[in-house]
Amino acid sequence: MEKTIQEDLSFNEETIRSIFGHEAAEDEDIERLKRYYVKTEIFNSMRSSIPLYLLVGHKGVGKSALIKVLSLEDKDECNFPIIIQPGDVLNINIDTNNFLQRIRDWKEGLSKIIFKELLYSVNELVKTKIENEKMKKWVDNLLTLTNSVFGRKISELQNSYLDLSHSEITAFFKNSLFEEKIVTVYLDDLDRGWKNSKTDIENLSAMLNAVRDLSRDTSNLRFRVGLRSDVYYAIRTSDETTDKIDGSVLWLKWTNHEILVMLIKRIETYFGNTFDEKVLLKSNQNEFQPILNKVFEDRFNGKGHWENAPMYRVLMSLIRKRPRDLVKLCTLAGRNAYMQEHSKIMTSDLEKSFLNYSNDRLTDTGNEYQSEFPMVKELLLKMKPSQNELAIGEPCRFTRAELLKKLDEVSSMSHFYFVDGKSVTSSTLSAFLYKINFITARKQTQQGIKRIYYDENQYIYNDFTDFGFDYEIHPAFRWALPPANISSLFQQIELSEE
Structure with missing residues (x-):
């Protein structure tokens, strides 16, 4: 429903959606999403030939949207994108207490899913008229190869892929013909239903180890894994083996x-x-x-x-x-x-x-964060400005000492706890509020207020260290902390710099 001339707008639901898009951009019409998507440095990094990247970011930063645009470009270049979501991994048997066995189960399960999805993509190509002669020749050769290696047609293998061994599939992936194409595996939204339990952490940790192994075993397999920032940190701080993938992490952040x-x-x-x-x-x-x-x-x-x-x-x-x-x-x-x-x-x-x-x-x-800190909503609401802070005239804005003092007062009247057993102090609460973007660091510039987010400066994650910044509750939350006078917020909140 796009317009070619300027006219008076009627902001009905269709117009709103057509202009501003879907809140979950991955649910957007793919062609429209591709036209308005802004390709940042992170996008270009994800497009590179590096075998493994973990795309980490808060909810709402566009991890799934980026994956959707990337997969479309893969198809345009006659490569094979494979998107794996939670429902696809339900049948992987990871019910074991042996961590190494769990990694092996993930490797075998993912290999079979990748193989199945690849067969599906090729079979769909067979059903259509392939205009690209080079691609047509490649598909014909792959059909011949599949029949000779497995003794079955692709349509038959789609129903019996579970019977194949990991070694058979790996050998097929390493065939010189298959290696002419890049297969990028996108694991998205696998943290759905995350409870921050020991089992959740061990499962995803084993999955990341398995993906790392697979990306090294086969040269034309690339993996891109989307994870929420809180999930990544839970895994990173609980399993020492994940230090090997820390260098593969890309933070999805926007200016x-x-x-x-x-x-x-x-x-x-x-x-x-x-x-x-x-x-x-x-x-x-x-x-x-x-x-x-x-x-x-x-x-x-x-x-x-x-x-x-x-x-x-x-x-x-x-x-x-x-x-x-x-x-x-x-x-x-x-x-x-x-x-x-x-x-x-x-x-x-x-x-x-x-x-x-x-x-x-x-x-x-x-x-987003109750799995880490179950009483997070109560904590945020208790950050409402006190009468004292209102009287001073700068509510929701603190020096380091003022913020720590306020959190001492808030925590003294509550029974807060972190799921992982970390002690609740004014310092750990400050670090937590900064990490979830409720609190931002701030500094005054000639162009306005520069708000500094955790994704940009992560130095106070483990300890709320003083680097000379003031801190404030982000304006996005101010109306939810009922002020005595709504209009006073416009006097209190300074605009961000240009």
């Missing part, structure tokens, strides 16, 4: 500028306009204003630090450098615009969305 460019691309593709992504990435943010004006009011007609600010600075100040945050915020504002029959998203539409947006961020954070 606000890259996320804004993605929004610009979404708007431009909606209106059928052309653009150069490289030019957009090098542009100043204020150059995007004419494009944003097609959808948003030009300036934020609010109060305090936000008065007359460009709309993009307001948007960027409220997101946690996660694309999903921006989609959520714009979607909520678009729905308010629809109810008010506005043809652009106005200041009032955004303001009405802040409470729901903030509540959703708090709920999502609680769901």
